Amino acid sequence: xxxxxxxxxxxxxxxxxxxxxxxxxxxxxxxxxxxxxxxxxxxxxxxxxxxxxxxxxxxxxxxxxxxxxxxxxxxxxxxxxxxxxxxxxxxxxxxxxxxxxxxxxxxxxxxxxxx
Amino acid sequence: xxxxxxxxxxxxxxxxxxxxxxxxxxxxxxxxxxxxxxxxxxxxxxxxxxxxxxxxxxxxxxxxxxxxxxxxxxxxxxxxxxxxxxxxxxxxxxxxxxxxxxxxxxxxxxxxx
Numbered sequence: 001x002x003x004x005x006x007x008x009x010x011x012x013x014x015x016x017x018x019x020x021x022x023x024x025x026x027x028x029x030x031x032x033x034x035x036x037x038x039x040x041x042x043x044x045x046x047x048x049x050x051x052x053x054x055x056x057x058x059x060x061x062x063x064x065x066x067x068x069x070x071x072x073x074x075x076x077x078x079x080x081x082x083x084x085x086x087x088x089x090x091x092x093x094x095x096x097x098x099x100x101x102x103x104x105x106x107x108x109x110x111x112x113x114x115x
Numbered sequence: 116x117x118x119x120x121x122x123x124x125x126x127x128x129x130x131x132x133x134x135x136x137x138x139x140x141x142x143x144x145x146x147x148x149x150x151x152x153x154x155x156x157x158x159x160x161x162x163x164x165x166x167x168x169x170x171x172x173x174x175x176x177x178x179x180x181x182x183x184x185x186x187x188x189x190x191x192x193x194x195x196x197x198x199x200x201x202x203x204x205x206x207x208x209x210x211x212x213x214x215x216x217x218x219x220x221x222x223x224x225x226x227x228x
Contacts (some may be wrong), residue, residue: 002210004120007159009155035216035217042219043221043222044219045205045207045217046148047216047217050216067140091157091158093217095209099144100163100165100171101146101163102163102173103146103148103160103163103167103207103209103217104160104174105150105157105158105159105160106157107156107157108157109132
């Protein structure tokens with residue numbers, strides 16, 4: 001069974017700093033997708049970035065980038081030039097493309113950006 | 116309807132009562148999911164469906180049942196609610212086997228007393 005682990009329950013940084021959120025996962029599948037979602041206090045779930053396992057190049061979306069290490073089953077999110085609006089819960093998620101295709105989430109990291 | 120809609124938004128339920136949380140999407144997504152969100156535990160998968168007519172169990176299926184009679188609807192039923200089922204419930208959908216993002220409903224806050 002696939003599992004996703006986020007080992008940092010909470011993080012806090014100053015505005016404009018860079019912060020990295022950790023995520024590890026476990027799977028026996030060779031191809032799959034990984035996601036980072038943001039959940040602000042509104043409870044809305046917002047896609048931040050996605051990565052396909054077969055693509056070696058790390059995904060980037062503006063100030064958000066990932067460090068995807070397939071062999072280590074690691075998928076960290078780096079937020080550069082952090083902004084107050086980045087304050088939210090961040091969830092790492094995994095979905096395989098074969099079999100059951102369960103979309104599985106980690107425990108979440110609560111990120112606070114301080115002014 | 117635009118996207119995915121859950122109802123009700125919140126509910127207080129007496130223990131032992133039966134409750135169905137509704138979820139409807141108009142995006143013709145094949146895959147649909149139900150999660151519960153609890154502090155420190157993240158989003159845990161309750162049940163899922165990859166296509167109409169099929170369902171599967173997630174991480175925490177006990178006490179919950181689902182059905183997928185058509186593409187659009189994916190109701191979650193608590194047959195006899197217990198206080199440990201107090202949580203925020205999210206429904207989500209995504210387009211089948213591609214690496215597309217999941218779209219989420221606004222959540223249902225359920226309190227079992």
